[in-house]
Amino acid sequence: MRIKADTGVCVGAGQCVLTEPAVFDQDDDGIVVLLTDQPGDQAAARAREAVGLCPSQALSIVED
Amino acid sequence: MTETVASELPAQAFPVPRGCPFSEPAEYARLRERAPVSKVRLPGGEQAWWVSGYEEGRAVLADPRFSSDRRKDNFPNPTGDPRFRERFRRQPPSMIGMDGADHSAARRAVIGEFTVKRLAALRPRIQQIVDGFIDDMLAAGTRPVDLVRALSLPVPSLVICEMLGAPYADHEYFQSRTAALIRRSTPSDERLRASDELRSYLADLLARKEAEPGDDLYSRQIARQRTGGALDHESLVSTATLLLLAGHETTANMISLGVVGLLEHPEQLALIKSDPAKTPLAVEELLRYFAIVETATSRVATEDVEIGGVTVKADEGIIVSGLSANWDPAMFSSPGELDLERGARHHIAFGYGPHQCLGQNLARLELQIVFDTLFRRIPGLRLAGPVDDIPFKANASIYGAYELPVTW
Numbered sequence: 095m096r097i098k099a100d101t102g103v104c105v106g107a108g109q110c111v112l113t114e115p116a117v118f119d120q121d122d123d124g125i126v127v128l129l130t131d132q133p134g135d136q137a138a139a140r141a142r143e144a145v146g147l148c149p150s151q152a153l154s155i156v157e158d
Numbered sequence: 159m160t161e162t163v164a165s166e167l168p169a170q171a172f173p174v175p176r177g178c179p180f181s182e183p184a185e186y187a188r189l190r191e192r193a194p195v196s197k198v199r200l201p202g203g204e205q206a207w208w209v210s211g212y213e214e215g216r217a218v219l220a221d222p223r224f225s226s227d228r229r230k231d232n233f234p235n236p237t238g239d240p241r242f243r244e245r246f247r248r249q250p251p252s253m254i255g256m257d258g259a260d261h262s263a264a265r266r267a268v269i270g271e272f273t274v275k276r277l278a279a280l281r282p283r284i285q286q287i288v289d290g291f292i293d294d295m296l297a298a299g300t301r302p303v304d305l306v307r308a309l310s311l312p313v314p315s316l317v318i319c320e321m322l323g324a325p326y327a328d329h330e331y332f333q334s335r336t337a338a339l340i341r342r343s344t345p346s347d348e349r350l351r352a353s354d355e356l357r358s359y360l361a362d363l364l365a366r367k368e369a370e371p372g373d374d375l376y377s378r379q380i381a382r383q384r385t386g387g388a389l390d391h392e393s394l395v396s397t398a399t400l401l402l403l404a405g406h407e408t409t410a411n412m413i414s415l416g417v418v419g420l421l422e423h424p425e426q427l428a429l430i431k432s433d434p435a436k437t438p439l440a441v442e443e444l445l446r447y448f449a450i451v452e453t454a455t456s457r458v459a460t461e462d463v464e465i466g467g468v469t470v471k472a473d474e475g476i477i478v479s480g481l482s483a484n485w486d487p488a489m490f491s492s493p494g495e496l497d498l499e500r501g502a503r504h505h506i507a508f509g510y511g512p513h514q515c516l517g518q519n520l521a522r523l524e525l526q527i528v529f530d531t532l533f534r535r536i537p538g539l540r541l542a543g544p545v546d547d548i549p550f551k552a553n554a555s556i557y558g559a560y561e562l563p564v565t566w
Contacts, residue, residue: 105262105265105512105513106266106269106270106272106273107514107515107518108272108273108274108518108519109503109518111274111275112274112519112522113503115274119275120274120275121270122270123266123269123270124266124269124270124271124272125266125269143503146504147504149219149509149511149512149514150220150511150512151220
């Protein structure tokens with residue numbers, strides 16, 4: 095699986111960073127930054143949770 | 159607006175005052191079972207759609223066809239007093255009243271102040287503030303202590319004052335005006351005056367910041383606007399008022415209710431006392447369970463929208479009840495049970511969609527630190543009287559407790 099982030103839609107709520115800081119970060123303006131778009135097994139489940147929590151639906155999953 | 163005939167509406171006006179903090183009003187469950195979206199009457203006599211269901215609530219809040227513009231006709235006005243809408247039309251909206259690109263620009267101007275990293279750097283200072291107020295409680299020697307005045311209000315007030323650059327010495331001034339604003343029983347004249355006084359207080363403060371900037375959020379907002387062109391004083395005041403108000407009153411009430419909830423469920427409290435690693439998820443459950451901000455998630459439809467089996471017509475008002483959604487058994491099994499290990503982070507206590515609470519991660523941090531520190535430092539903390547004697551804010555736009563006498 096791959097994670098996609100739409101920085102134009104992101105509202106900087108930061109829920110993704112709280113959920114999986116190994117995958118998600120925020121820039122100085124609060125907008126999502128992907129640290130990797132292909133999380134390993136352990137991080138993948140939490141990255142999926144982050145996608146479901148994102149209030150602006152800026153995150154999505156692309157299944158390979 | 160198409161008026162639904164009065165006989166089809168629930169007899170009681172919505173939102174219904176809460177009977178106690180440990181249940182939702184019985185009318186909410188009844189209405190949710192009947193339909194996830196239905197028409198209700200507001201206390202002032204207007205009608206609006208009431209969203210009871212979790213899925214439908216999230217859908218409304220994520221849907222750009224629902225506007226947050228409080229100036230529009232039929233944006234839910236629980237008081238029914240037209241002067242509130244008139245007031246919204248006279249002053250520039252803060253970001254909570256904006257839509258689309260305007261909202262996005264306003265939010266992006268401040269969201270960088272609230273990143274997870276920026277907040278994590280505040281942790282030691284917040285810990286110090288919490289310890290300081292607990293030191294004062296322990297040193298005072300008198301019991302019972304009103305936890306609202308000793309801890310719940312001062313902690314978030316001091317934290318937000320330092321962040322924004324507002325003098326904490328003025329806390330009585332802004333706390334009393336905020337209290338008047340959120341109390342539904344406050345006469346309209348008094349509420350409007352409280353709102354005007356808060357704005358003029360912040361206009362004065364911002365004028366001082368303009369002349370003498372500090373290392374704080376308000377000063378940085380002024381500098382940011384100046385870089386982008388001319389200063390828009392009125393819109394700066396709108397943002398400043400929103401941040402000050404939302405920054406202290408909400409967290410204060412969650413602290414008080416969280417303490418009551420934990421003390422009344424000692425087996426649950428024991429879980430976080432023995433393992434503070436459980437506190438972050440425990441805080442999520444407390445947020446879900448108490449859902450203190452109920453009707454800030456109001457909207458008005460800009461076109462006809464099909465939702466939950468009904469058609470919400472263009473220009474009709476709609477209220478997503480955070481409490482009802484967070485107690486929807488279709489999403490949270492046994493919602494009336496406080497289960498700190500539920501692991502439910504998808505509640506809508508902070509709203510949902512592009513307007514989801516800007517300060518949510520500050521609130522989380524403050525709540526985690528307060529609960530961990532309070533019960534570690536005062537392990538024998540207990541309510542000073544029966545829970546039924548606590549004056550809860552049954553009829554306020556932000557639920558909480560007016561006083562919380564505790565002893566140890």
